[in-house]
Amino acid sequence: MTVNWAHGGPDLLIALDREAGPVGIQIQSGLRAAIRDRRLGAGERLPSTRRLAELLGVSRGTVVEVYEQLLAEGYVESAVGSGTRVATIAASRAPTRTSPGAPRSTNPPVGIDFEYGIPDLGSVPLTEWGWAVTEATRTLPTAQLGDEDVAGSGHLREVVTAYHRRVRSGCATAADAVVVSGFRQGLAFTLAALGRQGVRRIGLEDPGPREHDLIARRAGLDPVPVPVDEHGIDVGRLRESGARAVLLTPAHQCPTGVALAPSRRRDVIEWADEVDGVILEDDYDAEFRYDRQPVGSLQGLNADRVIALGSVSKTLAPAIRLGWVLAPPRYLPGIVEEKRLGSRGAPGLDQEALALLMETGRFDRHLRRVREIYRARRDVLSSETESAFGVGRLRGLEAGCHVLLRLRDGVSERAIAADAATMGVRVNPLGHYRFAGAGSEPLAPALVLGFGNVDEQRIRRGIHVLRAAVQRQAPAR
Numbered sequence: 001m002t003v004n005w006a007h008g009g010p011d012l013l014i015a016l017d018r019e020a021g022p023v024g025i026q027i028q029s030g031l032r033a034a035i036r037d038r039r040l041g042a043g044e045r046l047p048s049t050r051r052l053a054e055l056l057g058v059s060r061g062t063v064v065e066v067y068e069q070l071l072a073e074g075y076v077e078s079a080v081g082s083g084t085r086v087a088t089i090a091a092s093r094a095p096t097r098t099s100p101g102a103p104r105s106t107n108p109p110v111g112i113d114f115e116y117g118i119p120d121l122g123s124v125p126l127t128e129w130g131w132a133v134t135e136a137t138r139t140l141p142t143a144q145l146g147d148e149d150v151a152g153s154g155h156l157r158e159v160v161t162a163y164h165r166r167v168r169s170g171c172a173t174a175a176d177a178v179v180v181s182g183f184r185q186g187l188a189f190t191l192a193a194l195g196r197q198g199v200r201r202i203g204l205e206d207p208g209p210r211e212h213d214l215i216a217r218r219a220g221l222d223p224v225p226v227p228v229d230e231h232g233i234d235v236g237r238l239r240e241s242g243a244r245a246v247l248l249t250p251a252h253q254c255p256t257g258v259a260l261a262p263s264r265r266r267d268v269i270e271w272a273d274e275v276d277g278v279i280l281e282d283d284y285d286a287e288f289r290y291d292r293q294p295v296g297s298l299q300g301l302n303a304d305r306v307i308a309l310g311s312v313s314k315t316l317a318p319a320i321r322l323g324w325v326l327a328p329p330r331y332l333p334g335i336v337e338e339k340r341l342g343s344r345g346a347p348g349l350d351q352e353a354l355a356l357l358m359e360t361g362r363f364d365r366h367l368r369r370v371r372e373i374y375r376a377r378r379d380v381l382s383s384e385t386e387s388a389f390g391v392g393r394l395r396g397l398e399a400g401c402h403v404l405l406r407l408r409d410g411v412s413e414r415a416i417a418a419d420a421a422t423m424g425v426r427v428n429p430l431g432h433y434r435f436a437g438a439g440s441e442p443l444a445p446a447l448v449l450g451f452g453n454v455d456e457q458r459i460r461r462g463i464h465v466l467r468a469a470v471q472r473q474a475p476a477r
Contacts, residue, residue: 014026014027014030014031014056015030016056016058022471023056023058023062024058024062024065024066025468025471025472027056027058027062027063027066028066028069028070028468029472031046031066031070031075031076032070032073032075032422032423035075035076035086035087036422040086041086042086042087042088043085043086043088044085044086045082045083045084045085046067046076046083046084046085046086048083049063049064049067050063067084069464069468071084072460072461072464072465073423073424073461073464073465073468074087074111074424074461075087111424111425111458112424112425112426112454112458112459112461112462112465113425113426113450113453113454114425114426114427114428114447114448114449114450114451114454114462115426115428115450115453116254116255116402116428116448116450117254117284117313117314117401117402117450117452118318118450118452118453119313119314119315119316119317119318119370119401119452119453120370120373120374120452120453121317121453122453123366123369123370123373124316124317125316125357125362125366128357128362128366129316129320129353129357131362132353132354132356132357132362133349133350133353135353135356136349136350136352136353136356137349139352140348140349140352144348144352145348147344147345148345148348148351150336150339150340150345151177151178151179151336151339152177152178152179152180152324152345152346152351153179153348153351153352153355154174155351155352155355156179156322156324156351156352156354156355157174157177157178157179157324158174158355159354159355159358159359160177160179160310160324160355160358161173161174161176161177161326163358163363164297164299164308164310164326167287167294168283168286168294168296168297168299168300168308169296169297169300170296170297170299170300170303170308170326171299171300171303172299172303172308172326176303176326176327176328176329176332177324177325177326178324178325178327178332178335178336178339179322179323179324179345179346179351180322180323180324180325180339180343180346181321181322181323181343181345181346182311182313182318182321182322182323183282183284183309183310183311183313183323184215185323185343186309186311186323186324186325187212187215187247187280187309188215188218188219188338188342189325189335189338189339189342190280190307190309190325190327190331190335190338191215191216191219191221192219192220192334192338192342193331193334193335193337193338194219194221194245194278194331194334195219195220195221196334197330197331197334199221199244199245199277199278200221200222200244201221201222201223201224201241201242201243201244201245202216202221202222202223202224202243202244202245202246202247202280203223203224203225203226203233203238203241203243203245203246203247204216204223204224204225204226204246204247204435205226205228205233205247205248205249205253205254206225206226206227206228206434206435207228207255207256207430207433207434207435207443208228208247208249208253208254208255208433208435209249209254209255209282209284209433210432210433212247213435221245223435224241224242224243225435226238226241226243226246228253228256228258229258230258231258231260231261231263231264232248232250232253232258232259232260232261232264233246233248233253233260233264233268235264235267235268235271238268238271239271239274243275243277244275244276244277244278245277245278245279245280246268246271246272246277246278246279246280247280247282248260248268248279248280248281248282248298249282249284250265250281250295250298251283251284251285251286251295251399252284252285252286252288252289252396252399252400253396254282254284254402254433255402255404255428255430255433255448256395256396256404257395257396257397257398257399257400257402257403257404258395258396259295259398259399260295265298265301268298269298269301269302269305272302272305272306273302273305277305278305278306278307278331279298279305279306279307280306280307280309281297281298281299281306281307281308281309282309283297283308283309283310284310284311284314285314285315285399285400285401286399287315287367287371288370288371288374288399288400288401289398289399289400290371290374290375290378290397290398290399291397291398291399295399299326303328304328304330305328306328307325307326307327307328307331308325308326309323309324309325309326310323310324310326311323311324312354314401314452315363315366315367316363316366320350320354321346322346322350322351322354374401374451374452376456377451377452377454377455377456377459378397378403378451380456380459380460381394381403381449381451381459381463382394382397382403384459384460384463384464385405385463388463388464388466388467389405389467389470393405393406393407394406401450401451401452402448402449402450402451402452403448403449403451404430404446404447404448404449405446405447405448405449405466406444406445406446407444407445407446407447407470408445408470409444409445411445411470411473412445412473413429413430413431413445413446413447414429414431415473416429416447416466416469416470416473417429417447419469419472419473420465420466420469423465423468423469424465425462425465425466427447427448427449427462427466428447428448429445429446429447429448430443430445430446430447430448432448433448447466
C-alpha cells in the first residue's frame with residue numbers, strides 16, 4: 001500500500017506492506033528516511049496524528065507511538081499550538097565532501113555516544129589543573145627542567161604509590177614505580193620487557209579490552225584467549241593455555257562488568273606461583289563503585305607476582321596522558337630500559353602538576369564529585385533499560401562507567417549497532433571485544449554501553465533508539 005499526503009508542502013510517499021511486519025515500525029522507518037534525505041525539510045509540519053492515521057488506514061494510537069518515538073530520537077519536535085515539526089538538527093545535516101574514490105559514510109554524525117572508556121569530559125577539573133600547572137611552573141626547580149630520571153618524577157612516583165596504598169590496598173613504593181605516557185605505553189614497555197626475560201605466551205581475557213592481542217604480538221609474545229564468565233577469568237582454562245603471563249581487569253572486567261571473584265583471585269595468584277609467571281593488572285576504573293565495597297588491588301596480595309598498571313585517562317581525561325607501572329624488582333629494570341630506549345619520558349611539568357593535584361586533595365574531591373554524577377547516570381540507564389528491554393538485562397551495574405546489555409538469543413548485535421548508527425547513536429557490540437582470530441567461543445549477543453560521557457537526557461533518547469533498532473531487527477511476537 002502506498003499513500004501520498006499533502007500538508008502545505010511537498011507530497012511525501014510512504015510505502016506500507018501489511019505482510020512485512022508491524023506497520024508502526026514501517027512508518028517510523030519511512031519518516032526517518034525522509035528526514036535524513038531532506039525530503040522533509042527542517043521546520044516542516046507533519047500531519048496531525050488523526051489525519052495521518054486516516055491517510056494510512058491505521059489506528060491513531062499507532063501514529064501517536066510513531067511520533068513519540070521520533071520525538072525521543074530527536075527527528076521531530078512538538079510544541080503546543082504548532083503541532084509536530086521536523087527538527088532542525090535532524091534535517092540540516094549536509095553531505096560530507098570526500099576525496100575522489102573515498103568511501104562515503106551514510107551514517108549521520110554521532111549525537112549520542114555510548115563509547116566505552118570515555119569519562120565525563122564536561123567535568124574535567126580544568127580550573128584545578130590550570131592551578132596545578134601554574135604552581136608547578138612557579139615552584140619546579142630549574143635543575144628539574146632538563147631530562148628527567150628515566151623512571152619519571154620522583155615526586156609523582158611517591159604520590160602515586162601512596163595513593164595506590166591508601167585507595168587500592170597496594171604495597172608498592174616509589175622505588176617500584178615507572179611513570180609513562182598512558183596505559184598503553186606502559187603495557188608496551190612491560191610486554192617487551194617480559195619477552196626479553198623469556199616469557200613467550202600471555203593469556204588475555206576473552207572478551208576483553210580491544211587490541212591488547214595486537215600489542216602483545218608487536219612485543220613478540222603469543223597471545224591466547226582465556227574465557228571470562230560471571231566470576232571473571234577461568235583460571236582452569238588459563239592453566240591449560242601454557243601462558244606464563246596474564247593480563248586482567250579484575251575490579252570491573254572490560255567489557256562484561258564482573259568483578260574477579262575472591263576464589264578466582266586466590267587461584268590466579270597460585271597459578272602465577274606454579275608457572276613462575278606474572279599477572280598484569282589493568283586498574284582502569286576501580287575508583288568508581290556504587291553498590292559494593294571497593295575491591296583491593298591484586299598487587300597487594302602478592303607484590304612479587306603482580307605488575308599493576310594505571311593512568312588518569314578515565315579518572316581525569318585522556319588528554320592528560322600520564323600513567324604508571326608498579327613492578328616487582330625482577331621486572332622493573334627491564335621496563336625502565338624499554339622506556340629509556342623507546343621514549344624521552346612524559347612532560348615533567350605535567351608530572352609535577354599531577355603530583356600537586358593528588359597530594360593537595362583536589363584529585364580526591366574530583367573523584368567524589370564525578371562518582372555521584374556517574375551514579376545518577378547509572379540509575380537512569382538502569383531504569384530506562386529495564387523499561388525498554390525488561391528486568392535483568394544489564395550486567396556490571398555495581399561499579400565502573402559501562403554496562404553490558406544482554407539481548408535476546410537470535411538477534412544480531414552487529415545489525416542492531418549498525419542500525420542505531422544510522423540514527424546517530426554509537427554503541428559497540430560485544431563482538432568488538434572478542435579475541436582477534438580463531439579460537440573464541442560463542443557468546444550470547446550483547447551491547448556494551450559506556451555512560452561516562454553521556455548525560456541523562458541523551459541516555460533516555462539513546463535507549464529509545466536502541467529499543468527501536470532491536471524491534472526492527474526482531475519484532476516482538
